[in-house]
Amino acid sequence: MVVYLDNNATTKIDPAVLEAMLPYLSELYGNPSSMHSFGGQVKTALEAARAQVASLLGAQDTEIIFNSCGSEGNNTAIHAALAAQPEKRHIITTAVEHPAILSVCKHLEKKGYDVTYLSVDRQGQLDLMELEAALTGGTALVTTMYANNETGVVFPVEAIALMAKEYGATVHVDAVQAVGKLPIDLSRSAIDLLTLSGHKLHAPKGIGALYVRKGFRFRPFLLGGHQERGRRAGTQNVASIVALGKAAAIAELDLAQGTDPSKGSVPSEAALRDLLQRELLATIPDCEVNGGNSPRLPNTTNIGFKYIEGEAILYMLNREGICASSGSACTSGSLDPSHVLMAMGLPYTILHGSIRFSLSRFTTEAEIQHVLAVMPGIVDRLRALSPFNNDQADWLQERDVALAT
């Protein structure tokens, strides 16, 4: 039995999505830019997909630019925003962004830009007063994620956008984790640019989209042909775009049904997440939900298991067929634990042993029950190996709380 609870990393391609895209990998191989009917029918499918994505976001079709992934969307958005206001040299972002934002900001700092990294509190939440204090007339861009990939904590992006607009700043939102999981209506929003990625909502990897508000002074990042109305050069990845369109349509339907009590007795992923979280906390001592008191994505829970280390937990889970993720340093190339959990100031007793479980609409109750059956034993076993078992251990730690640096 494989229990896949790492959906914030990537998702399974929905069978209906796969079915929709397959013809565009075989017989329907025309170039949508070609001036003949063989290309024309492909272009029709492409534009239908654009409408589906736009619909999911409450956007207009012409506001959607297809690209390759979330990283491309984020890079493009930042460079486009700065190019639109070249006289402004100040950027505001948060300390818990994805590397596709943070790396670009670090790079821009070397190029002379001034970047403010907003902090988060113990619950992973921003302080809007801190944002307001950071905003100036010289702020070119405020770029923030919609929902955090590790904790699922949702930021108040509409409030952020309204505040930023008062200072004339462009607003970009990295909504890679939020699209398809939260209702989004950009028609009533002050957001200028918004990034999404296909493989986070049951479309394939290698396809994404950038929302660009109508009227925004957009400067292309990738130059070449006239595809995407001259805003992103390169022959479109039609099959994946069709897939993204289908995935968006399914997600829109799913979101609508999520608010419909007549959906039936099948537990939603939010209900399963709550079940998982509640039972783990009830059966395992010394653990807590990271960001648990903030608004969160319905599919994500990040739980810190005190005194044990994340990679060891993941390997034990893996042997039981369970796929999850960890903010542990040992699972990454870096030797520092997750910058997100560090920024939240979690105690080191929790920091290294935090596990992210992220569900999807394909997650079943039987799978959650399997996790609940094996997880207490895994934690017990690793704690028996650990020299730490209480907060009074004299060599436990010199620094109790992680610093957000």
Place this chain on the structure above:
Amino acid sequence: MWDYSEKVLDLFYNPVNQGAIEDGNEPDVAVVFGEVGSIACGDALRLHLKVQVSKDQILDARFQTFGCTSAIASSSALTEIIKGKTLDEALNINNHDIAEYLGGLPEAKMHCSVMGQEALEAAIYKYRGIEVEHHDEDDEGTLLCKCFGVTENKVRRFILENDLQTVEQVTNYIKAGGGCGSCLAGIEDVLIEVQKEAADSVRVAASVALKQEAAATAVAEAPVRTLTTLQKITLIQQVIDEEIRPVLIADGGDVELHDVDGDRVLVKLTGACNGCASSGDTVKYAIAAQLRDRVLPTLTVEAI
């Protein structure tokens, strides 16, 4: 997932020797533990040893580890390796022995084996009451990596001991540079400095070797000196009188030539040299070496 060996995974899933050793106050037995790391660093090991005092031998070893798959496997491997060894034998165990026992570790995980070696040293030094002297030099000097508290001296020692060639390898072995990364340039500077020193010493050694080789070649290629018996005796007498005796006389001693039999030279030490505790050295270095150098390289000298 990491590319762990079967042995790593086996010792992770089925660790041996985990737990603490309680001190049972048995006669001739001491219980001690050494610990390294911290929960802040992300891995920590407490190694417990049961030592037979009279034999200085490890009777039992157990571990308690906070850490990843390879940290737990490395700890378990270490306890297996050291059981039954004397403390001196155990001190010769290094991180490479632990990695080898495990069938190798991913390079990024070598610090797990280093943690084992350091805990072993900590335990033994603690047992011997010299804990504070343990790698004191590591704690001195500039703090290079603030995230993991690693000094420049420690970086330098690990580069030399493990023949590290890249900054990434330094990080893999002792974590330095694995946090915020602000010290990576400093680590690179140390690496370049150590490599330059190593290259310089290799150059000096090569230069000395070349000179020695040239000298040996010159001796080998020099024409063999031919002397008649009379010429040989005359020359030996001349060197003794003009070059050796003045030195010995200055120290209150003296020497006289007694006989020459082929290449065998017989001398008689007199004055302070006669019966001196260092007379053997006098014959060997002050007389024989001089005669071989100045007369014939085949000569031997004996005092009668």
